Amino acid sequence: MITDELKRLYRLQTGTEAGEMTELPSSGSNRRYFRLAGKYSLIGVCGTSVEENAAFIYMAHHFRQQGLPVPEIYIHSDDKRYYLQEDLGDTLLFHAIEKGRQSSVFSPEERALLKKTIRMLPAFQYTGAQGFDFSRCHPQPEFDSRLVMWDLNYFKYCFLKATGLEFQEARLEDDFQQMCRMLLRDSEETFLYRDFQSRNVMIKDGEPYFIDFQGGRKGPVYYDVASFLWQAKARYPNELREELLNEYIQALRKYTDVNEAAFRNRLKQFVLFRTLQVLGAYGFRGYFEKKPYFIQSVPYALENLRELLHEDYPEYPYLCSILKQLIQLKQFSEERRKRMLEVKIVSFAYKKGIPNDPSGNGGGFIFDCRAINNPGKYERFNHFTGLDEPVIRFLEDDGEITTFLGHVYSLVDASVKRYIDRGFTNLMVSFGCTGGQHRSVYSAQHLAEHLHRKYDVKVRLIHREQNIEEIFEAKKK
Numbered sequence: 001m002i003t004d005e006l007k008r009l010y011r012l013q014t015g016t017e018a019g020e021m022t023e024l025p026s027s028g029s030n031r032r033y034f035r036l037a038g039k040y041s042l043i044g045v046c047g048t049s050v051e052e053n054a055a056f057i058y059m060a061h062h063f064r065q066q067g068l069p070v071p072e073i074y075i076h077s078d079d080k081r082y083y084l085q086e087d088l089g090d091t092l093l094f095h096a097i098e099k100g101r102q103s104s105v106f107s108p109e110e111r112a113l114l115k116k117t118i119r120m121l122p123a124f125q126y127t128g129a130q131g132f133d134f135s136r137c138h139p140q141p142e143f144d145s146r147l148v149m150w151d152l153n154y155f156k157y158c159f160l161k162a163t164g165l166e167f168q169e170a171r172l173e174d175d176f177q178q179m180c181r182m183l184l185r186d187s188e189e190t191f192l193y194r195d196f197q198s199r200n201v202m203i204k205d206g207e208p209y210f211i212d213f214q215g216g217r218k219g220p221v222y223y224d225v226a227s228f229l230w231q232a233k234a235r236y237p238n239e240l241r242e243e244l245l246n247e248y249i250q251a252l253r254k255y256t257d258v259n260e261a262a263f264r265n266r267l268k269q270f271v272l273f274r275t276l277q278v279l280g281a282y283g284f285r286g287y288f289e290k291k292p293y294f295i296q297s298v299p300y301a302l303e304n305l306r307e308l309l310h311e312d313y314p315e316y317p318y319l320c321s322i323l324k325q326l327i328q329l330k331q332f333s334e335e336r337r338k339r340m341l342e343v344k345i346v347s348f349a350y351k352k353g354i355p356n357d358p359s360g361n362g363g364g365f366i367f368d369c370r371a372i373n374n375p376g377k378y379e380r381f382n383h384f385t386g387l388d389e390p391v392i393r394f395l396e397d398d399g400e401i402t403t404f405l406g407h408v409y410s411l412v413d414a415s416v417k418r419y420i421d422r423g424f425t426n427l428m429v430s431f432g433c434t435g436g437q438h439r440s441v442y443s444a445q446h447l448a449e450h451l452h453r454k455y456d457v458k459v460r461l462i463h464r465e466q467n468i469e470e471i472f473e474a475k476k477k
Contacts, residue, residue: 002034002046003021003034005046005081006036006082009082009084010036010038010044012075013042013074013084014038014039014040014042016039016040017038018037019036019038020036021035021037021044022034022035022037024043030048031045031046032045032046034046035087036084042084042086042087043071043085043086043087043088044082045082045083045084045085046081048081049138050079050081051138052138053076053080053081053083054080054138055136055137055138055214055216056073056213056214057076059136059213059216060072061073062128062132062133063128066131068127068128068210069120069209069210070209071211072086073086088202088204088209088211089202089203089204091202091203093113093202093203094199094201094233094234096203097110097113097114097234101233101234104235104237104418104421105418106236106240113203113206114244115243115244116208117198117201117208118247118248119248119250121193121225121228121248122251123251124196124213125190125191125192125224126191126255127255129190129218134217137218140217141217141218142217142218143220144184148179148184149180151273151276151280152276152277153176154281155279155280155283156169156176156280157280158280158284158288159283159287160283160326162283162287162288163326165322167322168318172322174318175315175318175319178315179269179273179319183220183270183273185266186220189218190218190221191218192218192221193210193216193224193227194215194216194217194224194227195212195215195227196224196227197227197228198228198231198234200212200213221252222263222266222267222269222270223270223274225245225248225267225270226267226270226271226273226275227274229244229245230274230275230304232278232297232300235300235423237421268311271308272308272313275304275308279302279305282295282301283298299332309327341419341420341424341425341426341457342426342460343427343428343448343451343458343459344359344426344459344460344462345429345430345431345447345448345451345459345460345462346428346429346430346431346444346461346462346463347386347430347431347440347445347462347463347464347466348430348465349432349433349436349437349440349465350370350432350433350434351434352436352464354430354432355430355464359426359428361426363428363430364427364428364429364430365408365411365412365428365429365430366429366432367408367429367430367431367432368432368433369404369431369439369440369443370432370433371400371404372400372433372439373398373400374434374438375438375439376434376435381394385437385441385463386439386440386442386444387441387442387463387468391438392442395438401443404443405446408447409450413454416451420456420457429444429447431447436463436466441463448470448472451472452472456474458472459471
């Protein structure tokens with residue numbers, strides 16, 4: 001029936017018969033997509049929600065009239081269950097930036113695509129809203145308190161309760177009501193795309209085209225910025241996210257005055273809200289509908305939540321206390337530990353050989369401490385190591401080791417930051433000196449303590465020649 005109806009529409013539109021018809025993969029929606037080959041290549045869509053289809057068809061026509069890059073809708077069935085649209089190819093922005101997402105190192109080409117995309121967002125929000133009939137939106141014409149509470153309860157019932165974490169519903173509801181007031185504090189006649197993320201952007205001839213906006217409605221601009229920049233599996237490094245946010249703000253100034261400090265404060269509220277909404281969606285699609293993609297996405301959304309909770313949200317004291325308990329639940333913390341970076345730091349004597357790296361990653365950094373003034377030349381230090389006060393005082397009074405370690409910290413810090421961003425799990429740093437007793441021991445010990453203070457990583461410290469091993473567990477956050 002579906003194929004027959006889409007082929008009928010193809011025949012009406014083109015005057016020719018459709019050739020091969022191939023179903024395309026879909027994600028979490030109730031729509032099915034087909035590529036119809038023939039004289040023209042078109043995309044056929046079957047959607048079970050007529051209201052949603054009608055909203056998409058109206059929006060697509062309106063946005064094209066406004067000069068916005070969206071697929072053209074050519075024809076639809078009388079009941080609007082079926083329609084044909086422009087074939088934009090197969091390249092989603094999400095896939096075009098795949099190497100960057102996997103490595104957290106985004107190429108100039110990937111960055112350029114992301115910047116083009118985020119710069120287009122204000123056009124949808126402002127130009128797209130001009131002459132727009134918001135009564136045509138589905139299921140609601142406006143982002144209002146009902147929708148906010150729907151999404152917050154989506155999180156509560158589909159994710160939070162599914163974890164088994166106990167909480168007081170009345171106190172949580174109080175904070176939900178407060179969040180609702182914060183989010184709806186201002187009102188503008190702007191279009192809220194709602195699901196503005198890299199999976200809903202297609203790349204054709206190097207330019208972004210926008211799809212899946214049928215859930216849009218009137219609402220604040222912050223929501224879409226949060227959706228795009230904090231998309232769970234996009235894994236944008238903080239510096240890239242900041243770069244893209246600046247691009248957006250500059251583009252936004254074409255349409256309205258921007259107080260950047262106030263904008264960022266408002267955005268912070270929407271980032272937290274959007275993160276909770278996403279977790280609710282992952283819970284429903286993953287835990288209840290048993291779709292593996294969404295279960296696999298949960299750790300990425302929780303990592304975003306961990307980062308957000310480093311910020312202060314005094315407006316929601318009980319909610320934040322529950323969220324901090326949530327991210328420490330055993331089922332999530334164990335999964336995180338599997339993916340957490342472990343830095344192995346070893347002190348050694350060169351005459352006994354450079355340490356092997358059992359991870360198979362090649363040994364990382366090896367720093368030679370032998371150029372530093374050697375306490376081992378003096379008999380009074382023979383019975384001490386770099387962990388003992390007399391040797392520590394000698395090395396620090398001399399000063400060479402302080403300068404040396406300053407350079408070491410800069411190099412290792414840069415790698416630790418990048419390894420964390422890229423999801424690597426092993427880094428090895430070794431310090432060698434003549435006997436593996438004084439200078440290398442001091443250096444290894446101080447680097448271990450430095451990394452433990454500064455980063456949420458596990459540090460395994462081994463003073464090989466002294467037969468000493470110490471574990472610095474990652475800090476609880």
